[in-house]
Amino acid sequence: MNEHDPAGLERFAGARLWAATRAPYLASALFALTPLPHGTAPPRPAADEHWNLHLNPAATAAIPVPELGWWLLHHVTHLLRDHHTRARPYQDDALRWARAADAEVNDDLPGAPGSAISPETLGLPDGLLAERYAELLDLIDPLPHLTPCAEPPFTGPEAMTALERELLARAVAAEIDARGTAPGGWRRWAEATLRPEADWRAVLARLVRRGLAQAAGRVDYSYRRPSRRAAAAPSIVLPALVRPLPRVAVLVDTSGSVTRTALEQALAELDGVLRATGHRWLDVICCDTEAHPPQRVRAAAQVELAGGGGTDLRPGFEAASPRADVLVVLTDGDTPWPERRPRPYVVTCLFGDRHAAPAWASTVRVPHGGSAG
Known part of the structure; x- marks a missing residue:
């Protein structure tokens, strides 16, 4: 974290290794995160679209390594699936999108903390995209009072360029495709990333x-148009071939x-x-x-x-x-x-x-x- 917080630094490093061990196909993404420790960060880790991970030093030191590692996997999944860009049509209902995006992410992450949103906690089926979960949330009345993962009200410096982020996503997708042992949601994402369908x-x-x-x-005969052969038989009305x-x-x-x-x-x-x-x-x-x-x-x-x-x-x-x-x-x-x-x-x-x-x-x-x- 920083030189004044060795406990937090060790806890974060241990959590990243724990996460990479549990999901080795995401290791390169986990180590691409840029940790930004500061006292105004929320108690739980929070990522921005530039691949910065905002960490509260005091809170991080108190989170158990497996729980902290799970949150790292959670945020890497949000980033790889480009949820920040996909959220733009839902700017007027950011809370609904955040819940829907969490449902898509946590569907492929077993061992979630009790506070995490999942399709099960929302009473919805597994295996859907966030856009579909957002539609289904409109049909739930009353909607469960569940809080999505914390998002920082700020952004940090651009840790990676757009090209670097795209190359990283393709590298992770290739790793998932080669291994063939990732959860179904990740395999579908890798397939779409490496072999995108036509619009x-x-x-x-x-x-x-x-x-x-x-x-x-297909052609047919019609009496609405005179035949080109009508002059050869003036006393007979001949139909013409038409292509309607x-x-x-x-x-x-x-x-x-x-x-x-x-x-x-x-x-x-x-x-x-x-x-x-x-x-x-x-x-x-x-x-x-x-x-x-x-x-x-x-x-x-x-x-x-x-x-x-x-x-x-x-x-x-x-x-x-x-x-x-x-x-x-x-x-x-x-x-x-x-x-x-x-x-x-x-x-x-x-x-x-x-x-x-x-x-x-x-x-x-x-x-x-x-x-x-």
Whole structure:
């Protein structure tokens, strides 16, 4: 800590070694922390976004080594998962974000002190991202009176540049990937860090355009346009071959397991894709366990999301299939699916990673919060 606090210095050094022994795949991150001892720091260690660890000398000397080591792992996890940047959309509700971020972090850290927030203490499922926990916390009434980890009301000097932080995160991810023994949440983080997925918005646009291109290749006969061969048989009305604009329908899973925010965001993205291809209308069918009446709207914002019960999209497929060449399905995948491939080209926009769509559907996964990757 400092030359006047040998007990605190020894306690911090011992805690860092303890933490590195318990989670060797995080050792490089633990030793990248820059300790900043000062008397105004909170009783528990607190990290800022520049990888400074604010330590109260007197309080640190009194914390048992295993407990102090656990808090070091806790803060390193916050930093590696970039929770300071991800918190920006929640500036008006910082407490809710702090609880949600703690739930994501502590899910992968066994042996938490009794004061630590976890999915269990919040009554929520394991394995989710902070953005999803933040959504679910809105549904808890009353919310448990739990205090998230202390955040310092100040920042220190920039211990590492943005490039150095990024390189450190990739090095830790490579270590986790090579070992293969880290908890599931860490393995998923490493996979996303080393092999980030393409932005789901770009994938959705590409799949919809592919479906439209396939459907546009279909031609039919129509008497609305005169045939080019009409002059050869003036006494006979001949139909012409036409290539109509493909019909697009949107099937929206409005069961209670899918958030309105996620659906509205995906509808807005889809609206933009279709307008760019010449479509001026959205034909939308909402479905929970029954298909609600179709809505034809000019913009996604006009869709009224009806439903909210259980989930069975099969009635929605039956209602949409006869009228569509391309069917876009917005769902979390927690539904029975049609046994046979529907007639339209199907693009499934899946929220989260807990369920899968059938092989006959082209699928894009939307991470919780709608962020890329």
